[in-house]
Amino acid sequence: MSILVNKNSRVVVQGITGKEGMFHTEKMIEYGSPVVAGVTPGKAGQAVLNLPVFNTVADAVKQTGADTSICFVPAAFAADAACEASDAGIKVVVVISEHIPVMDMIRVKAYLKARGTLMVGPNCPGVITPGECKLGIMPGYIHRPGSVGVISRSGTLTYEVVDQLTKAGLGQSTCIGIGGDPIIGLHFIDLLKMFADDPQTQAVALIGEIGGDAEERAAAYIKEHFKKPVFGFVAGLTAPPGKRMGHAGAIISGSKGRAEDKLAAMEAAGITVVKALGQFGATVAKAIGG
Amino acid sequence: MNIHEYQAKELFKSFGVPVPGGGLALTADEALKVAQSLAPGKLVVKAQIHAGGRGKGGGVKVVDSPQEAAAAAGKMLGMTLVTHQTGPAGKTVGKVWIEEGTAIAGELYAAVVLDRAAERLAVMVSPAGGMDIEEVAAKTPEKIFTTHVEPGQPLWGFQARKLLFGCGLPVALVNQGVGILQNLVRLAWEKEATLVEINPLAVTAQDKLIALDGKINFDDSALKRHKEIALLDDPAESDPLERQAVDMGLNYIRLGGTVGTMVNGAGLAMATMDVIKMAGAEPANFLDVGGGASEEMVTKGFEVILTDPNVKAILINIFGGILRCDTLAAGVVAAAKKLKLTVPMVVRLEGTNVQAGKEILGASGLNFEVAGSMSEAAQKIALVAAGGAR
Known part of the structure; x- marks a missing residue:
């Protein structure tokens, strides 16, 4: 088992004919991900990497049975693409694109909620169930199948954590980059609920950063409901207030969104907090065995 | 924005x-003209900077006549206003807004x-x-x-x-x-x-x-x-250096310490700043050159970091991922040579072909120290920044 994606997923790539889309589709196929189709409006009938290309997601779903989508379309069209996937009956849509206007995301969330579509991202590295399905831009080879679920607001920081886990002898069930924007699809808590029901997942790594209160809310949920061991890290202890640290959502506003408060909430919830990032893998291995 | x-x-x-009703003025003369055009009575002169708490710092003045408004504007223009939101350096007032007073x-x-x-x-x-x-x-x-x-x-x-x-x-x-x-x-x-x-x-x-x-x-x-x-x-x-970085497509924020950092990815960049601080040194900046970190971006990154006179050492932390480390190392070396870099550097690379990457750095003849992990990189850079053993 795993969550969100696995070897039985049927993946359609939106924006497959673009530079990024094509590059990463090739990497996903190399990893063995079950990619079945691509979509670029106006390019139906073409074949990219031996995959059929359709004008609409609805056509791709009808012809190939796609149930999962990944969007590489530019920010200006990404909200449209996510809603199209939802309308076509896609169950899980992963949005990699960065710089999508936040008002677009407010509308997208309402649209997807009404249709029961799950979204990962935007502004994220994607989702990977090691050994089965890589749906994103992460380097596949650092992952190993195993029992640790990873949820993170960041990209390369997630790779760092996963790499340490793998080197410490710990594989991963599913790793999700939830995205660095103020408004995102699935949150820590949504994914914790899925990990709670996933027998393969024995422990969870929760990687947060400054901005918002997602970590505090996750900690409150964990304290009340989540029984598996959780290991937490929060980036940005040295970040100054009022400055956007790369991610649109990574900003301390007044006294809100500080790393200290997030770490304190995690500790109060019984989460094992790792302060020095270099020790993450070793800390988890020591606690649950590598 | x-x-x-x-x-x-x-x-x-x-x-x-x-x-x-009100108007903007860049000089005391303009302030007089604006004030004379407004309804008679009390006037308020307000310094225009992006920060709250202006009143306490002397950036808001209530006056009784256009002449007083001009005098208040003259005092405010060019002054450095320090409020709880500007930081200790404060902000220079370049514009004032003059408006009709309200009961x-x-x-x-x-x-x-x-x-x-x-x-x-x-x-x-x-x-x-x-x-x-x-x-x-x-x-x-x-x-x-x-x-x-x-x-x-x-x-x-x-x-x-x-x-x-x-x-x-x-x-x-x-x-x-x-x-x-x-x-x-x-x-x-x-x-x-x-x-x-x-x-x-x-x-x-x-x-x-x-x-x-x-x-x-x-x-x-x-x-x-x-x-x-x-x-x-x-x-x-905005900070001129931060502005220059934005124009280059970089995410850069100046912080005030002595250890320049160059990292790919925002989360990892913040985590790198944090480990530097934990190791006892102070980060000079946040710099995310993008998840993909190309040679071009690394070169631009160096240019921005080195413009900050506080930087005494540089820590480069790149998680290569899909990008190959040998390609990246060659990029770092080329950029360092092109810019004739003399600042000591600690480089931590991870990802595909990491061994080949480290060899390229070692053979470059440049002032690089290679670190194998985040922890090691932080320890090494703290030593270098303190002018310790090299």
């Missing part, structure tokens, strides 16, 4: 939110703000206007009334009335307030602002509501479709 109070007031005016009977707070948790716009009103709203929220949360705008819906009149009656306002003011709140919501949606704040929203002696201050923050990702808003950006408000 933030804008000045006077720009916010001009936008308020165009969206039907009442503001006092104030009461002060409210009103704002439309992106509520990340609720994933929609929140409208907040409080009878505790003119105060730091965070403090009000912490000490007397019952004095803040909040409602949410449903996606694709306006702020309905009843929603606004609930807030305003909650504040204890009489009917005449509630009716004015409904229009103001609806206009603020319209402004936020149409111009894609994540914060539109009026503090204080004054009740005048004549029982009128009027915006005496204005703060608006726009969504950077949406500026492309609002050219007229993008034009409101004031270059004088």
Whole structure:
């Protein structure tokens, strides 16, 4: 088992004919991900990497049975693409694109909620169930199948954590980059609920950063409901207030969104907090065995 | 993107939110002309910088005549204003706004703000206007009334009335307030602002509501479709080095320490700053060269870091991922040679072909120290920064 994606997923790539889309589709196929189709409006009938290309997601779903989508379309069209996937009956849509206007995301969330579509991202590295399905831009080879679920607001920081886990002898069930924007699809808590029901997942790594209160809310949920061991890290202890640290959502506003408060909430919830990032893998291995 | 109070007031005016008559001045002479064009009576001279708390720092002055307004403006222009929001260095005042004085009977707070948790716009009103709203929220949360705008819906009149009656306002003011709140919501949606704040929203002696201050923050990702808003950006408000970095496509923030950092990815960049601090040194900057980190971006990154005279050492932390480390190492070496780098550097690479990458760095003849892990990199850079063993 795993969550969100696995070897039985049927993946359609939106924006497959673009530079990024094509590059990463090739990497996903190399990893063995079950990619079945691509979509670029106006390019139906073409074949990219031996995959059929359709004008609409609805056509791709009808012809190939796609149930999962990944969007590489530019920010200006990404909200449209996510809603199209939802309308076509896609169950899980992963949005990699960065710089999508936040008002677009407010509308997208309402649209997807009404249709029961799950979204990962935007502004994220994607989702990977090691050994089965890589749906994103992460380097596949650092992952190993195993029992640790990873949820993170960041990209390369997630790779760092996963790499340490793998080197410490710990594989991963599913790793999700939830995205660095103020408004995102699935949150820590949504994914914790899925990990709670996933027998393969024995422990969870929760990687947060400054901005918002997602970590505090996750900690409150964990304290009340989540029984598996959780290991937490929060980036940005040295970040100054009022400055956007790369991610649109990574900003301390007044006294809100500080790393200290997030770490304190995690500790109060019984989460094992790792302060020095270099020790993450070793800390988890020591606690649950590598 | 933030804008000045006077720009916010001009936008308020165009969206039907009442503001006092006023004008902008860059010199004392201009201030005199603006003041003479306004209604006779008290005048307020306000320094235009992107920070709150201006009154306490001497950035707001109430005067009785155009001549006094000109004198106050002359004093303010060019002064360095330090408030709790500017940082210790303060900000230089380059513009003043002069407006007609208002006889104030009461002060409210009103704002439309992106509520990340609720994933929609929140409208907040409080009878505790003119105060730091965070403090009000912490000490007397019952004095803040909040409602949410449903996606694709306006702020309905009843929603606004609930807030305003909650504040204890009489009917005449509630009716004015409904229009103001609806206009603020319209402004936020149409111009894609994540914060539109009026503090204080004054009740005048004549029982009128009027915006005496204005703060608006726009969504950077949406500026492309609002050219007229993008034009409101004031270059004088940001660090010149940060501005230069933005033009190069880099995410750079200057911090004040001595260890320059160059990292791919925002989260890893923040984590790298944190480990430097934990190892006993101070990061000079945040710099994210992008998840993909190309040679071109690394070269630009070096250029920006080295422009900061505080930098005594550089830590490069790249998680190669899909990018091959040998390619990246060659890029770092080429960039360092091109810029004739002499600052000591610790390089930590991880990813595909990491061994080949380290060999390229080792054979370069440059002042590199290679680290195998985050922890090791932090220890090494702290030593280097302290001028210790190399």
